[in-house]
Amino acid sequence: MSDNKDQFRPEDHEHDHFLLTSVVGSYPKPKWLNRAKELYEDDEADFDEDNWQEAKDDAARVITNEHERAGLDTVVDGEMRRTEMVEFFAHRIDGYEFNGPVKVWGHNYFDKPSVVSEVEYDESWLVDEYKFTASATNRPVKVPITGPYTLASWAFNEAYEDDAELAYALADLVNEEIEKLVDAGARYIQIDEPALATTPDDHAIVGEALERIVADIPEDVRIGLHVCYGDYSRIYPEILEFPVDEFDLELANGDYEQLDVFKDPEFTADLALGVTDVHVAEVESVEQIEENIKKGLEIVPPEQLVVSPDCGLKLLPREVAYGKMENMVQAARNVEADLDAGNIDIERETPTPADD
Template structure:
């Protein structure tokens, strides 16, 4: 169980029990932000860098406020400044270059980068983003970062002997970025490794990368790992050896069919459980979400449970995303009250990797 979780409990929290509520990262962009990007990219339009930066600031402020209004304990700016989870970082890392878009699914394309020389850290990737978000909210701010394994796996590798060597170097850069974020005040960082679910045999590489990332990071900084939907039995219980406080898992999308995977051996870290489906535009009711939260309590006790959407919600209609967040928070608060009143029987007691 993580020792750095209580810092995110609001000082005026209404219940004795506390289920930490947050989001994974991405959120639907306001339609006018996409229009602003088009104007900025149009050489004939009078929309310069200052205007584009103002638009991104306005969107980040708006979505951070939307998360606050929903009642989330820890907020994110919805990744308003980011276009795609690999492309955004590759543009900021020396050693990457771009050769044009690659088709990924349907009519969607991804500007897949190539690593053409040894990767090096140049300027900070996310400190400005974090400092702005922290300045417009009184809530704690979580910082999602695409993990080194995904940055390596979803790129063309033209410079390293193998993915593992590239991922290790990228992990050192992520460590450097987190150190700068910590200096700026960040206390909650989430490493996103969607590639792990598609190539689970490489969990040892991810573990090595996380050891590099966690090196020297203070214990009061919460490190989470988000792994998208996949066959979790192929990476559990090995992931419990990873040096992270929290595992963020996508289980609502699969109707919790894999929940039992995490019951034996006992889950020793904090569990960030997806309780609303990021891929479904139907808004779950509060009673439905409460049932999902209680599935998490089959795996960990309340003091190890974080409540969040399955994944980033950027593909949902914005009003749907908001309603899901608001219902998620209300459901968490009602479950807390029922725990306080002894109406919910807790199956699990706190267990740590040392037990």
């Protein structure tokens, strides 16, 4: 791991301290984009592939700009071109096929795929998306990509001996994709592994998959790992051995009940702390988010702290998602100013070194 966070510091950043602000990935889609998709899928509508591409491009520009207006240091297009996080990639990987929608929670469904033959890399999954977003902004672009463990766990495995073998095969494909993204200019890649904390006995599989993913990736490329929900005590401190620069963790939703898990042994990576709850359709006040950010300083010093929402924002009303991001950025800047002024007393218990 290297200290590669400062490359994302804006040139005109006004504080000595820098708390990198970002989003996890997904964002509410404009309602007209959903309508455009309906038209595209309607054989009787006069709405062809070019129209559909233009609609997605427009939505990506709008949301990238929305992230800029909120003040985020690194932006994403809100995953405007993507469907569900496994389904999108499975459609692009040879070896997957689809069986129909499966209910996952509430009234939400996703098309759960099966792996029916050896997975193979065909054409790039995200390079065009990245290039378009980078062309629409002057800010650094973060690229979220669903990790191989989740791609394996959330599919029916009909081709490999076990999910570990499938995950390793998928990790090699993710490595290929990241190499192409890096060649295209990407410097901030986030691996999404929501399945990890729900099946913690498999953290060794995720670790091996990550080793394959980052093989030959330059040190100036920031690699994050996003994990949401689950019992973190069952994967910590083992995850500190993963070859990533930052861990992006959902903690606001549980009112930081699991914060103490990460205090001992010492948290040696960067912490991207979830400071707004994406499950609540209300905008937290700037003051509340400031208090949440300070909770991160109980685990890591300011130079290791990154600020983000708990998870993807796509299920929120769009104005709520924007309000959360705007207040989050303002809160981060306020905490930076307080740190500069020495107004925040950072007292952390002396933890056991992580390698003990």
